Amino acid sequence: MPELPEVETVKRSLEPLVKGRIIEKTDVFYSGIIKKPGAEEFIQYLQGKEIQGIKRRGKYLLFSLGQGGLLVIHLRMTGQLVFSRKGEELIKHTHLVLHLSGGDELRFIDIRKFGLVYLIPTGKWEEAGGLSTLGPEPLEAEFSLSAFQKALQQKKVGVKAFLLDQRNIAGIGNIYADEILFTAGLRPQRNVNSIVNEEAGCLYDAIRAVLAEGIKYRGTSIRDYVDGKGERGRFQEKLKVYDRAGKSCVRCGTVLVKETVAGRGTVYCPSCQV
DNA sequence: ACGTTGACCTGTGTGC
C-alpha cells in the first residue's frame, strides 16, 4: 500500500488520536514482524511509555516514546495501522495491538507479513533497516533542484529505477513513480544521464506536484490501503497511468502500454512520454 | 556500478 502520501495520511490521521496516550499493554500475535529487539523485550519496553508524537521519514513512521525510545514502523506492501475502539472485533492478520490509556487500541494488520517494526534508541537510525540511508524528503526544502540535477548526472540508471531507489529520494513507490513520469513526460526506461536540465526541472516539479496531490486526496486505495481511522483514500480516481494499461492516454488518446521496468509492472504512454 | 531474479507472504483475478 503505502508510499509517501499514504504514510503521511496515516501519520496525520493517527497523531491526534494517539498523542499523549500511554501504552498500557502490548499483544504480539505474530512476532515475525518485530525485527528489533526480541518480542519479550519489545513488550517489556513499551509498557507504560507515552506516545509523544509521530513523524514520517520516507515510508517509515516514527513514534517517539520518551526516554529516548523510538518505535519505527514500515508498512511495506499491505500493512495497516488502525486506531480502534476497545472491544472491536480483531480482524484476521492482526499481528500487534497496543492497548492505550483511555481504552482504545492501535492495531497493526498486515496480510502479507512484510511489514517491519523496530524499537530503537532515538538517533540510532542505522538500527532500523534502510532508515539511515534515505535520500531527501521530496516535499521539504532539503530537496533542491540543483542537487537533484547533479544526482541525475552522476548515475547511469533508468529514471524509474532512480525514483524507486530510496537512497536517491525518500518515499516514492511504484504507483507514484509511474504517475510522476507521466506528468513529466519521460519514459520510465530513459537513462537519467540523458536527461537534460529542462527535463530535470519538469521531473522535479512533477515529483512534488504528484506527491502533494496524493496527500491532498488522502492516498491511493486500490487494494488494501486505509488510513489510521480505517478510511480509504481517493487518489485512485485521479490516476492517469497506473492500473490503466490498455486504456487510452488522458492527454493524447494513445493506448497505454504495460511492461516490466526496474523489476516492476510499469504503465506509460508510448506517445507522450519520451 | 548496474541489472535481474528470487525470496519473503497471502489474497485475488484470470483463463482453462
Next chain:
DNA sequence: TGCACACAGGTCAACG
C-alpha cells in the same frame, strides 16, 4: 466449481 498461474503500494540478498 475447481485448479493453476500471474500478479500485487516494498525491500534485500545473491548473482552475473
